[in-house]
Amino acid sequence: MKGLIISGKFGEIRVRQKHGEQIELGELLIAENKDSKILMQAYDLEYGSQLSQSNLELVSGMKIEEDTDMEFMDEKIRSYTIALLKNLITITKKPHSSKALPDFFSEVREVKKEDLSFLTKPSNPLFVGNLRSGSKQLDFGIFLPGEKVFSHHILISATTGRGKSNLASVMLWDLLGKDYAGILVLDPHDEYYGRNRFGLKDHPSENLIYYSINPPPGAFTLKINIRQIKPSHFNGAADWSDPQKEALSAFYKKFKEKWIEAIITEQDTGSKFSEGTIAVIRRRLLNLLSLDFVDRNIICNGIFDVNSGLSTLNEICMNLERGKMVVIDTSIFSGNVEILIGSLISTEILNKYKHYKNSGELEGKPVVSIFLEEAPRVLGKEVLEKGQNIFSTIAREGRKFKVGLTAITQLPSLIPREILANMNTKIILGIEMQPERQAIIESAAQDLSSDSRAIASLDKGEAIITSNFTRFAIPVKIPLFEEFAKVDERKETKNSFEGINLG
Ligand SMILES: Nc1ncnc2c1ncn2[C@@H]1O[C@H](COP(=O)(O)OP(=O)(O)OP(=O)(O)O)[C@@H](O)[C@H]1O
Ligand SMILES: [Mg+2]
Structure with a gap:
């Protein structure tokens, strides 16, 4: 027994903690009624005492000033901790959201694995960690319904260093063994593949495809032909003024897929654009695409090429459509170039999936998710005020076409509320800054209004998952x-985890 329910109201149940026991913030507790169990969670703690305030002051005064202990009552009875709990779910034959209080004066105890046997493994399970009660980890794997959560977008949010990339690695490793999802990872820190250390490349499956500008053996060289770029691909990646945008469209209209070459070689559209405008877009294109124009030749110094790279986008999309994982090392590019690459691939895959929807082929295709670090770069309010881009389009309508985002950020408050609300699964790790916590809490699938403190005190790898596809906000510990991967590697069957269905 951990304590006894003594007062309170719905969503604010007060429990007196038993002497010698300790209830932690975030701990899961069970109260047993006659024909149901109620699962609850501690969200706040305070002191309680049998002594009046003036007696407390007297006793402490004697202790401080006279160094004498005044014993009023048995210590166990005299002072204690009060824990405030909220209901998560009522467990009966058919578990449902709680609508009643547990019995007055009922005992509360620790949650046990058996209490949660109503939860079974969903189809296309995505492993995210083990169930956590306060800081204790339970031997109980948490699986999300992978296909659903990916198409309805995932947001992973935390202060720097709390374990966002580690969580992404765990999810990606788990995904490599499955083919229900095609995953595109834009990796600005080149941290997932494991070029010089243990990483995704060490997974036994052959589902991983890695592109880099300097690929290790077995990986692919990233080359993209400039004729595949359209002006709209720059949305989010480059900030053009209105006259500049008009000039880009005019070139595209006249020269079609050779529009970039036309700008660089200074051809004429027939429309009147100022020389300054053309000079600026030309310089910026050369710069963004790492091109030079020497002796009337275009020299390609980076991944964008005039001759090669015509099939790259198509190959990447084909692999995503086969449920494979494509990791792109964008570590040596500027943020703008990374976004441009991401936007080229994302536009292509979304268009393909739109086409499959029209032709009735979408059903049989794997869901596609695009992993994106520092998501406010493309989903931030300031960026979107200047215009939509492919990522905001996917955030708004991608789920209809089975294309979703897995957005990673330290600063969710920069993302407009409407988009945050569209991200139906949020994995919240420790967030120190109050406005950031607030942004997440306000857009969460479950009521987290009393969890701000718990979120601030999450340690590395501790998280809360709130989702339209879970019954309640689930506390987890991410390995x-x-x-995790080294244990998993040794397992013969990959699906031998204990699982639960949260749908
Ligand atoms: N689940 C975990 N359990 C134990 N330690 C962890 C866990 N997750 C992360 N760590 C530790 O914290 C360090 C930082 O984690 P990680 O790189 O994943 O943070 P991050 O949120 O991605 O940070 P950044 O904002 O800098 O990208 C890791 O190197 C690891 O040592
Ligand atoms: Mg990181």
């Missing part, structure tokens, strides 16, 4: 990637 450390290397430990």
